[in-house]
Structure formats: C-alpha cells, structure tokens
Amino acid sequence: MAIFQKKRRNILPGFGLSMGYTVFYLSAVVIVPLSMIFFNAIPMGWEPFLSAVTAPRVLASYKLSFSTAFLAALFDAVAGLLTAWVLVRYRFPGKAFLDALVDIPFALPTAVAGICFATLYSPVGWLGEITAKWNIEVINSPTGIVVALIFIGFPFVVRTLQPVLEELEPEIEESAHCLGATRLQTFRKILLPHLFPALLTGSTLAFARGIGEYGSVIFIAGNLPMKTEIAPLMIMSKLDQYDYNGASAVALVLLVISFSMILLLNAIQEWQQKEYR
Amino acid sequence: MSTPLLSQGTPPVVRKKISDPLPVRILLIGLTLLFFIGFVFLPLGLVFAQAFQKGWDFYLEAIREPYTIEAVKLTLTTVAIVVPLNAFFGVTAAWAITKFSFPGKAALKTLLDLPFAVSPVIAGLIFVLLLGSRTPFGSWLGEQGIKIIFSTPGIIIATLFVTFPFVARELIPLMEAQGRDEEEAALTLGAKGWQIFGKITLPNIRWGLLYGMILCSARAIGEFGAVSVVSGHIRGQTNTIPLHVEILYSEYNFTASFAVASLLVFLALTTVIVKAVMENRFQKNSSQH
Numbered sequence: 001m002a003i004f005q006k007k008r009r010n011i012l013p014g015f016g017l018s019m020g021y022t023v024f025y026l027s028a029v030v031i032v033p034l035s036m037i038f039f040n041a042i043p044m045g046w047e048p049f050l051s052a053v054t055a056p057r058v059l060a061s062y063k064l065s066f067s068t069a070f071l072a073a074l075f076d077a078v079a080g081l082l083t084a085w086v087l088v089r090y091r092f093p094g095k096a097f098l099d100a101l102v103d104i105p106f107a108l109p110t111a112v113a114g115i116c117f118a119t120l121y122s123p124v125g126w127l128g129e130i131t132a133k134w135n136i137e138v139i140n141s142p143t144g145i146v147v148a149l150i151f152i153g154f155p156f157v158v159r160t161l162q163p164v165l166e167e168l169e170p171e172i173e174e175s176a177h178c179l180g181a182t183r184l185q186t187f188r189k190i191l192l193p194h195l196f197p198a199l200l201t202g203s204t205l206a207f208a209r210g211i212g213e214y215g216s217v218i219f220i221a222g223n224l225p226m227k228t229e230i231a232p233l234m235i236m237s238k239l240d241q242y243d244y245n246g247a248s249a250v251a252l253v254l255l256v257i258s259f260s261m262i263l264l265l266n267a268i269q270e271w272q273q274k275e276y277r
Numbered sequence: 278m279s280t281p282l283l284s285q286g287t288p289p290v291v292r293k294k295i296s297d298p299l300p301v302r303i304l305l306i307g308l309t310l311l312f313f314i315g316f317v318f319l320p321l322g323l324v325f326a327q328a329f330q331k332g333w334d335f336y337l338e339a340i341r342e343p344y345t346i347e348a349v350k351l352t353l354t355t356v357a358i359v360v361p362l363n364a365f366f367g368v369t370a371a372w373a374i375t376k377f378s379f380p381g382k383a384a385l386k387t388l389l390d391l392p393f394a395v396s397p398v399i400a401g402l403i404f405v406l407l408l409g410s411r412t413p414f415g416s417w418l419g420e421q422g423i424k425i426i427f428s429t430p431g432i433i434i435a436t437l438f439v440t441f442p443f444v445a446r447e448l449i450p451l452m453e454a455q456g457r458d459e460e461e462a463a464l465t466l467g468a469k470g471w472q473i474f475g476k477i478t479l480p481n482i483r484w485g486l487l488y489g490m491i492l493c494s495a496r497a498i499g500e501f502g503a504v505s506v507v508s509g510h511i512r513g514q515t516n517t518i519p520l521h522v523e524i525l526y527s528e529y530n531f532t533a534s535f536a537v538a539s540l541l542v543f544l545a546l547t548t549v550i551v552k553a554v555m556e557n558r559f560q561k562n563s564s565q566h
Contacts (some may be wrong), residue, residue, distance in 0.1 A: 010377040012460055013470035018373035022385075025366045029437055030391055036406035037399070079312050086309045090302055098309075100553035101317050106492075107545035107552075109499025110397075111519040112538045115526050116320035119327065119535075126319060151316050183297060212396025215501035215519070219526070232398035232502065239506065244406060251399045258394040262387065 037255060040248035052249040057225055058234055062253070065231040068142055069210030072149030077203040079150070080157025081195070087158070088165040102158050105151050110215025117148050118219035140222030145230065148216040153206025160202035164195055197272035201265060208261040211254065324542045327535035339536035347513045348521040348537075351429065355517065356497045359436045364490050367444025372478070375452035376460065386449065392441045400438050401506025404431060427509030432517060435503040440493045447489030448482055455481055488555050495548045499541060 041049060052058070087099050105113065121128040121138040131138050138144045168191070176186040214232040221228040229237075231254055238247035296302070329336055339345065370389060374382060392400065408415045408425040418425060425431045459481070463473045479486075501519040508515040516524065518541060525534035 010379075012376050012457060012464060012473070014372065014474075015377045015379075018369045019377075019379075022366070022370040022373050026370075026388060029434075029441055030388070033403040033407050033438065034391070034395070036403050040406050082305060083309050083312065086305050089296070090306060092306055096553065098313060100549045101313065103549040103552060104317055104321070104545060107495050107499075107548040109501055109519045109522075109541050109545070111501040111523050112324070112499070112541050112545075113320065115522065115534060115538060116323055119531070120320060120323055126323065127315070151320075154316065183301075208394060212394075212399070214396065214398050215505075232396050235396075235398050235402055236506065239402060239405065242411065244409075244411070247402055248406065251396075251402055254396055255399060258396070262390070262394050266387070 034255075037248050037251050040245055041252045044245045044249060048245070049249050052246045053253050057229065058231075058250055060226045061229045061231045061234045064142060064145070064228065065211050068145040068230075069149055069153075069207050069213075072146050072153055072210050073203040073207035075146070075150050076153045076157045076206045077199055080154060080161060080202060080206075081199060083154075084158045084161035084165055088162060102155050105153075105155050110152070110213065111219075113151055113216040114148065114219035117144070117151070117216070121147070121220065139220055140224065140228060142228060144220035144222075145217050145228065148220050149206075149210040149213060152213050152216055153203075153210050156205040156209065157199070157202035160198045160205070161195060164198040168194065197268055201268055201272075204261060204265055204268070208258055212258065321542055321546075324535050324539050327531060328539040330535075331532050335532060336536045336539075339533035340540065342533070344513050344516065345521060345537055348516045348518050349540075351432070351515070352498055352517045354429070355433050355436050356494050358433050359440055359497045360490055360493050362437060363440055363493055364444045364486065366441075367446075367448055367489060368482075368486065370445045371448035371452050371482075372474075374449055376457050389445050389449075390442050392438055397439060397500065397502025398506060400503035401435050404435050404438070404507055408434075426507050427511070428515060431507035432504050432515060435507045436497050436500055439500050439503050440496045443493040443496065444486065444489035447485045447492070451482055451485040452478075484555060484559065488552065491548060491551060495545065498544060 044052070083102065087095065087102075118139060119125050121131060121144060123129070123132055123139075128139065136143065138147060172190060172194075173186055176190050181189070212232060214230070214236075217230055218233060221230065221233075223229055223233060231250065235247045235250050235254075238244075238250065297305070328339075374386065405426055406412060408418065408431065410416055410419050410424075410426065415426065423430075425434065459477050460473050463477050468476070499519055500517075501523070504517055505520060505523075508517070508520055512524070518537060522534050522538045522541070525531075525537065
C-alpha cells in the first residue's frame with residue numbers, strides 16, 4: 001500500500017497553469033524586488049560596503065536591535081509559556097475572551113501600538129507615573145523598545161505552544177505522578193523538555209520579528225543617535241539622504257540574518273519531528 | 278464526541294485529571310491577568326480614554342475631518358485592490374502545491390513565507406530601489422508620465438508585498454489535510470477542471486479562504502513601515518489611516534490622533550473576535566467527521 005502511495009501520479013488538471021502563475025506572481029511581487037537589495041549593495045565593492053555597515057552609528061543600531069529583540073523574546077518565552085499553560089489547562093470565566101485577545105498584537109496596526117506605549121509610559125502617563133517613582137527610565141530608552149517588542153512578539157510564543165500543550169497525553173503526567181514525582185519535578189523533567197522545541201520556535205519567531213520591527217518602536221524609542229536608534233530606522237534615515245547604496249548595505253545584513261533564522265527554524269522543526277519518531 | 282456514546286448508555290470513563298493545586302492555579306491565572314492588563318487592556322483602554330478626552334463632538338469632528346476621510350478612502354482603495362490579487366494568488370498557489378507532487382515543493386513553500394521575514398522598512402526600500410525616480414526603470418516610467426513611488430501605486434505595491442503570504446498560508450495546511458481524493462473521484466466521474474474546483478474544492482476551503490482574506494485585509498489596513506517609506510506623506514493624497522495617525526501624533530494633536538486610532542482598534546478587536554468565532558466553527562466541523 002505504502003509503495004503505491006509513494007509514487008502517486010498527478011492526474012488532476014491545471015498543474016501547468018497554476019504553477020506558472022504561482023512562479024510568475026512570486027517573482028514579480030517578491031523575488032525581483034528583493035533582489036534589488038543585492039544589485040544595489042554588491043556594486044559598492046567590499047571596502048565601501050564594510051565601512052557602511054561598520055560605521056559606529058550603524059553598529060550601535062545593530063547592537064541595540066539585537067539586544068532588545070533578544071531580551072523581549074526571552075520575556076515572551078516566559079510570559080507566553082505562562083499564558084499558554086493557563087489558557088490550555090485551566091477553566092475560568094473570561095477565558096475565551098482572553099484567548100481571542102492574544103492575537104491583538106497581530107491585528108493592531110503597529111503605529112497604534114507605538115503611540116499607545118509612548119503615551120502610557122510618558123512622564124504623566126498611567127504607567128509612566130509609576131515607573132518614574134521607581135526611577136526606571138522607559139520612554140526614550142532601550143527599556144521602552146523592549147516593552148514594545150514584548151507586545152509584538154508575545155502571540156508567536158503562545159500560538160506555537162498551545163497546540164503542543166493540547167496534544168500532550170495525560171498518561172505521561174499520570175505515570176510521573178504514580179512514580180512519585182512532584183508537580184514541579186514533572187514540569188521540569190517531563191513537560192518542559194517536551195515543550196522546548198515549540199518554545200524555541202515561538203521565541204525565535206518573536207526575535208526575528210523584533211529585529212525588523214519599526215512602527216511600534218519609533219514612538220517610544222525617542223530615536224537618539226548612538227543610544228536608541230534601531231537598525232530599520234538607520235535604513236530609513238539613509239533613504240532620506242538618498243544614500244541608496246548605504247541603505248541597501250544595512251538592509252542586506254538584516255536580511256541575511258533574518259533568512260538564517262528561517263533556516264534555523266526549519267532545522268529545529270526537522271529535529272522536533274525526528275524526536276517524535 | 279462523547280455525547281453519542283453517553284446516549285447509548287455506555288458508562289462514562291471516570292478519570293481524575295491531574296491538575297495543579299488551587300493556590301498555584303490562582304497564582305498563575307493572576308500573573309497572566311497582570312501581564313494582559315499591562316500589555317493589552319491598558320494600551321487599548323488608553324486609546325479610547327484619549328480619544329474621548331475632549332468629548333463626543335471633538336471625536337466626531339476628528340473623524341469627519343477631510344484629511345481623515347481622504348486617508349480612509351486611500352486605505353480602502355488599497356485593500357480593494359490588494360486583497361483580491363493576493364487571494365487569487367493564494368488559491369492558485371495552494372492548488373499547485375497541495376494537489377500535485379513535484380520536486381522543490383518545500384523550497385517553494387519557504388519562498389512563499391519570505392515577506393514575513395523581511396522588515397517592513399526593507400519592504401518599502403526594495404520598491405524605492407526598483408521604481409524610484411532615481412533608478413533606471415523608475416526614470417523611464419517617469420518619462421512616460423507614470424509616477425509610482427510617493428504616490429498611490431507605490432502604496433498599493435508595497436502593501437501587496439507585505440500581505441503576500443496571508444491567504445496561501447491559511448489554505449495550504451487546510452488543503453493538505455483535505456487531500457486530493459474528492460477531486461480525483463470527481464475527475465473519474467467525468468468532471469472538468471473548473472467544475473472540480475467550483476463544486477468540490479471551493480466549498481471545502483471557503484472558510485479558510487475568507488479567514489485568510491480577513492487577516493490580509495487587517496494587515497493591509499494597518500501596514501505602517503513599508504507604506505511610510507514609499508508614501509512621501511502628502512496629506513490628502515498619499516496618507517493612509519496609520520500614516521495619518523502618525524502625523525497627527527507628531528503634531529501633538531493627541532486627541533485627534535487617538536480618535537482616528539480608535540477606528541483601527543475597533544477593527545482589530547473585530548478581527549480577533551471573528552477569528553476566534555471562526556476557529557470555533559472549524560473545530561466543530563472537523564469533529565463531526
């Protein structure tokens with residue numbers, strides 16, 4: 001039976017037409033425009049390219065984007081695990097509503113999120129008054145960027161963990177319980193390793209999104225040179241000066257890193273599938 | 278699933294589920310609520326509190342302002358062009374990928390997701406590099422009297438890129454799970470290609486398609502970074518709703534800015550609720566089989 005299914009023939013009509021249109025549209029909308037980055041960055045030559053991407057202001061922006069996206073992804077891993085656990089395991093009033101609201105960061109325009117957090121943490125804002133009392137700088141500081149990125153990345157973790165948690169068989173926990181494990185031991189030694197690949201996938205997605213995020217960050221960041229300028233903003237300011245090659249160089253580095261993330265994610269997923277076999 | 282079993286008189290399996298002790302449950306639910314208050318409820322509540330700060334009349338005035346209306350019109354035009362194009366592509370790509378076997382399928386699927394991995398600012402940049410007035414192609418277009426960057430077509434093209442994967446991404450897993458048996462059965466019964474698609478495939482995927490189009494529209498309405506690069510921010514001409522919110526905000530016209538933003542919040546809330554309701558429906562449908 002398996003042998004027959006393996007060599008299944010394509011008998012349905014429309015392969016040439018649908019495949020042709022798919023490749024055409026993909027090339028026109030995505031591949032050709034994206035390749036413009038290479039066509040603008042490569043003729044620069046190695047030396048000017050390096051000096052463009054290692055300029056102190058650019059380097060500072062890379063460092064800021066990566067460190068804030070990393071911290072936000074770390075926070076999201078914890079908050080996302082907590083939320084997914086509560087939403088899958090417990091029953092309480094308002095649960096369905098909370099579950100729906102997890103998608104708000106996906107559905108809310110980033111600029112709206114940006115002005116919300118900037119106003120919320122302004123010195124006279126609802127939360128800004130509290131953070132000022134504790135002497136925590138949020139607005140115009142990297143902390144503010146992390147806050148915005150936590151919001152943006154949070155649903156990635158919850159939505160990748162939820163299905164895995166739902167499919168966990170109760171037998172695993174029951175046998176751990178019968179063998180005398182405490183709940184905390186069961187969680188640390190059995191559940192967490194099982195959830196780890198999904199947790200890693202979700203936080204990597206949040207991290208990748210955080211590196212490129214623009215709209216929600218620029219309002220709260222203050223955009224001070226060398227201090228709170230994120231990498232996408234550097235591209236923007238190079239564009240404003242008509243420095244197309246410089247903008248492409250900065251973009252190329254970001255693109256290469258984002259694409260390596262995707263490849264890494266595919267590798268994680270393959271590893272995850274092998275684990276189950 | 279258990280209801281028909283019960284009605285036949287089979288005794289239900291009584292099983293004590295292992296769960297966390299009550300104090301732990303209360304603590305974890307409390308922490309989750311705290312997180313939601315800080316990151317969802319307060320920001321959303323703030324929008325409405327700020328929007329209505331100066332009362333209903335000011336709110337209505339901000340929304341009825343000519344520039345706001347122009348921004349709404351431009352955004353709706355963009356959605357009306359982008360969503361059908363990407364929906365048609367999504368259906369075509371999903372048909373090619375799920376109904377046939379061919380080498381390189383996994384690579385093609387990865388390529389479809391590419392726009393999700395690209396920063397919105399880069400999404401805008403690539404179209405400036407391709408079609409801007411300082412590029413060979415762009416200056417040739419300019420000589421023909423066609424302006425794309427810093428005008429409406431640029432906004433539409435950038436949005437097309439950003440929302441490119443949404444419909445295909447919803448349909449591919451759905452159609453993969455459904456397989457090709459029904460279509461192949463129809464073929465052996467003598468149905469033609471379009472008949473198979475119209476009578477078998479389309480009814481099977483209609484909810485997924487609708488859902489993908491809703492997500493696509495939500496992103497098309499809200500896109501900021503990419504559109505910000507290609508728009509040129511000309512009031513009343515190339516300002517979408519999110520760009521208009523930004524301009525009002527940077528002019529310290531906070532109340533008007535949040536009033537316009539409240540429209541977008543309302544839309545986002547509608548989107549997530551529709552999504553939740555439709556997912557519920559999906560699950561009920563699949564458990565009936």
